[in-house]
Amino acid sequence: MKRIVGLLFCLLGFNIGFAQNAQDLIDNLKKELKNNPDAKRTAVIYSDLTWYYSKVATDSALHYGGKAIQESVKLADSTLLAQVYSDIGAVYFMKGDFQNSKTNYLRAYKIRKLRKDNRGLAKINNNLANIYEKTQHYKEAMTSFLEALNYFESIKDEKNSSITKGNIGLILLKLKNYPKARQYISDVVKYQEKNNFTEELCVSCLNLGNVYLQMNDTLNALNYYNKSVKACTAVGNQKGISSGFNNIATIKAEQKKSKDALALYQKSEKAREALNSNLDKANFDFNLAKEFIEAKKYANAKSLLLSTKKIYEKEDLKDKLQLNYNSLIIVCSNLNQPDSVSFYVNKWAVVNEQLLVDNTVKQTAELETKYQTEKKEKLLQKSKAEIAIGELEIKKKETQFLILGLISLALLIIIYLVYRQQRLKNKQQEQEFELKSAISKIETQNKLQEQRLQISRDLHDNIGSQLTFIISSVDNIKYAFEIQNTKLDTKISNISNFAKSTIIELRDTIWAMNSSEISLEDLQTRIHNFIDKAKEAKENIQFSFQIEDDLKEIKYSSIEGMNIYRTIQEAVNNSIKYAEASNIKIDIKSKNDVLIIVIKDNGKGFDADKIELGNGINNMKKRIQDIGGEIEFITNPKTGTEIILKVKSKKA
Numbered sequence: 301m302k303r304i305v306g307l308l309f310c311l312l313g314f315n316i317g318f319a320q321n322a323q324d325l326i327d328n329l330k331k332e333l334k335n336n337p338d339a340k341r342t343a344v345i346y347s348d349l350t351w352y353y354s355k356v357a358t359d360s361a362l363h364y365g366g367k368a369i370q371e372s373v374k375l376a377d378s379t380l381l382a383q384v385y386s387d388i389g390a391v392y393f394m395k396g397d398f399q400n401s402k403t404n405y406l407r408a409y410k411i412r413k414l415r416k417d418n419r420g421l422a423k424i425n426n427n428l429a430n431i432y433e434k435t436q437h438y439k440e441a442m443t444s445f446l447e448a449l450n451y452f453e454s455i456k457d458e459k460n461s462s463i464t465k466g467n468i469g470l471i472l473l474k475l476k477n478y479p480k481a482r483q484y485i486s487d488v489v490k491y492q493e494k495n496n497f498t499e500e501l502c503v504s505c506l507n508l509g510n511v512y513l514q515m516n517d518t519l520n521a522l523n524y525y526n527k528s529v530k531a532c533t534a535v536g537n538q539k540g541i542s543s544g545f546n547n548i549a550t551i552k553a554e555q556k557k558s559k560d561a562l563a564l565y566q567k568s569e570k571a572r573e574a575l576n577s578n579l580d581k582a583n584f585d586f587n588l589a590k591e592f593i594e595a596k597k598y599a600n601a602k603s604l605l606l607s608t609k610k611i612y613e614k615e616d617l618k619d620k621l622q623l624n625y626n627s628l629i630i631v632c633s634n635l636n637q638p639d640s641v642s643f644y645v646n647k648w649a650v651v652n653e654q655l656l657v658d659n660t661v662k663q664t665a666e667l668e669t670k671y672q673t674e675k676k677e678k679l680l681q682k683s684k685a686e687i688a689i690g691e692l693e694i695k696k697k698e699t700q701f702l703i704l705g706l707i708s709l710a711l712l713i714i715i716y717l718v719y720r721q722q723r724l725k726n727k728q729q730e731q732e733f734e735l736k737s738a739i740s741k742i743e744t745q746n747k748l749q750e751q752r753l754q755i756s757r758d759l760h761d762n763i764g765s766q767l768t769f770i771i772s773s774v775d776n777i778k779y780a781f782e783i784q785n786t787k788l789d790t791k792i793s794n795i796s797n798f799a800k801s802t803i804i805e806l807r808d809t810i811w812a813m814n815s816s817e818i819s820l821e822d823l824q825t826r827i828h829n830f831i832d833k834a835k836e837a838k839e840n841i842q843f844s845f846q847i848e849d850d851l852k853e854i855k856y857s858s859i860e861g862m863n864i865y866r867t868i869q870e871a872v873n874n875s876i877k878y879a880e881a882s883n884i885k886i887d888i889k890s891k892n893d894v895l896i897i898v899i900k901d902n903g904k905g906f907d908a909d910k911i912e913l914g915n916g917i918n919n920m921k922k923r924i925q926d927i928g929g930e931i932e933f934i935t936n937p938k939t940g941t942e943i944i945l946k947v948k949s950k951k952a
Contacts, residue, residue: 326352343371347384354391361391382411386424398431405431422451426464438471445471462491466504473511482511489524502532502540509547518551525551542571542584582611586624593630602631622651638802639919642866650859770795818861820888820895821852826865827886834876841881847888854895854949856927863923864897864947867931870920871899871943879903879941890949897945905935 329345329352337345346368353361365388372381385408392401405428412420425448432441445468452461469484485508492500509524525548532540549564572584585604592601605628612620625648632640774795824847831843856864868886875881881903888897917933920943924931929947 323356326356339371339375340377343368343375343377343380346371347380347387350384350387350391354387354394358391358395362388365391378411378415382408382415382417382420385411386420386427389427393427393431398435402428402431418451419455422448422460426460426467429467433467433471438475442468442471458491462488466507469511470507473507473514476514478511478515482508482515485511498531499535499537502528502535502537505531506540506544506547509544513547513551518555522548522551538571538574539584542568544568545571578611582608582620586620586627589627593627596634598631598634602628602635605631618651618655622648622655625651641802643919646859646862817855818858818865819853819855820847823861823865823868824852824888827868830869831872834872841876842883844883844885844887846886848890851888851890851895851949854890856947860927860947863927864945867920867923867945868897868899870916874916875899875901875903875941879905881940893949895945895947895949897947898942899945900940900942902940905937905939905941 326349329349333342333345346364349364350361350368353364365384368384369381369388372384385404389401389404389408392398392404405424409421409424409428412424425444429441429444429448432438432444445464449461449464449468452464465484466488469481469488472478472481472484485504489501489504489508491497492504505524505528509521509528512518512521512524525544529541529544529548532538532544545564545568549561549568552558552561552564572581586608589601589604589608592598592604605624609621609624609628612624625644628644629641629648632638632644774792777792824845827845831845835841835843872884872886875884879901881901883902885900886897887900888895890896921931924945924947927947929945931946932944933941934944935941
């Protein structure tokens with residue numbers, strides 16, 4: 301098992317090393333702004349505030365970036381406008397909004413290309429490549445990096461050439477082109493060693509060690525990992541130190557040198573604990589959890605995944621949570637925890653849908669911003685034309701009254717024609733925008749449905765087929781051998797039954813994922829199927845299911861419908877397994893736009909003050925609360941249990 305930690309990209313053009321007195325510079329710029337400088341200086345001040353605020357407060361940076369764009373457009377200063385777009389692209393990159401970052405960099409790229417600013421184009425290519433790498437568009441990233449490298453090499457800029465080569469080497473490593481990756485990163489290491497760039501060597505040696513490890517050259521891998529640890533220690537890079545020790549320990553473990561490996565893992569852990577950022581620790585733990593999964597150490601992996609999940613939820617990092625929930629599904633499946641698998645499948649589906657919605661909202665906002673910007677620019681040009689014409693008329697008025705009358709008449713006609721043309725154009729733009737919004741919405745819905753179908757197919761083809769194989773294998777064992785051991789026979793039967801129930805729950809989940817909406821009639825059919833299976837297990841139980849006819853067409857989202865179904869299913873299971881009921885009634889009705897579902901049994905009930913609630917009841921509460929509903933338990937050891945669900949009624 302090769303554990304690679306520490307692939308780091310250099311962000312050329314972002315000037316990460318801000319001066320410590322950035323706030324003082326901001327205050328001075330604001331004071332200068334109050335003195336009403338000329339238009340050119342005002343635009344420059346807004347541009348500078350955009351840059352200095354980028355590390356202090358990104359919202360403020362974007363605010364001043366908008367002002368800088370307005371002033372640059374008024375001045376028709378394309379050089380300043382390109383710089384502002386580039387600064388705004390950097391701000392969005394720091395926020396993690398790669399789409400808006402890319403949009404602004406491309407605007408700057410277009411202007412600099414017209415001005416034949418080759419150096420500026422090279423820096424933008426590097427920044428665009430970092431965006432493509434972050435979004436896993438490696439082909440586009442490679443193209444942009446190579447364009448930048450060609451320029452830097454043509455002017456013999458060794459420093460920027462070295463940074464760009466390092467980034468190209470890392471993309472080649474991800475693409476598994478190890479010989480090429482070694483060639484590029486080796487050149488970078490030689491340049492950094494020649495110039496004593498210790499901080500940069502900390503990262504480059506770690507990356508080169510990873511390349512050699514993938515090429516099964518452990519001797520060279522150890523050599524460069526040790527160089528990385530030495531350089532990282534010199535500059536106090538705790539993350540690099542932890543990664544280096546961890547990778548060396550992995551090699552020692554594969555060489556069966558357990559004592560050395562354990563000591564190195566402890567050093568890695570100590571360096572990791574020194575990290576200032578909880579997010580850095582969480583990312584490190586998540587990578588370690590993936591290694592535990594690969595090693596089939598599922599209990600260890602689950603512990604790390606649960607701790608990282610809390611940090612990702614606190615920071616609201618949906619993309620990280622999506623990966624975390626996916627890993628928890630794999631771990632819980634291997635630990636035979638079907639309730640947890642179902643829980644995290646639902647969690648994953650919710651986060652995935654939120655990411656799609658966020659992306660749709662972002663794209664819609666971009667279209668609206670583009671429309672408003674174009675509209676403002678046109679109004680600005682119109683205002684300039686009107687001012688110029690007005691000034692000309694004032695000068696002519698003193699000497700040319702007759703001509704003024706003719707010009708005034710012509711001007712009125714032109715204004716009317718321009719006004720009518722502008723109205724038609726605005727109306728056309730509004731229609732185009734509405735059409736684009738409708739198309740975007742349809743495309744998003746289609747993509748969402750395609751993803752749901754793909755996920756359900758993957759679940760059915762992969763997990764479903766594996767469970768079917770388990771059932772078949774267990775049944776073959778029972779019929780192929782005469783098992784005399786009663787406990788063993790019972791255990792094998794339990795495994796088979798568990799796998800069968802898991803398949804049923806998996807089919808329910810796939811059914812919900814394939815349905816954009818679920819009606820109460822669909823739920824009724826699903827519950828009847830469940831009840832029929834329950835009768836097979838316990839024939840002496842009487843079931844009653846009633847639903848008002850006019851409620852059958854009420855529809856809910858797939859998540860809401862699945863939560864209602866799972867809650868009813870859990871209630872019936874509890875009545876059968878624990879309450880020892882002989883009669884179970886399910887009644888669904890509506891009152892004041894509230895759907896009321898009552899599940900009642902005549903079992904032995906329980907004392908709510910004395911019994912400790914288990915995961916089943918807690919899960920029921922959580923499911924109903926997640927869809928904005930209420931749940932009430934009325935129970936008595938003598939009269940049985942009544943569970944009342946209240947959910948907002950939705951029209952079909």
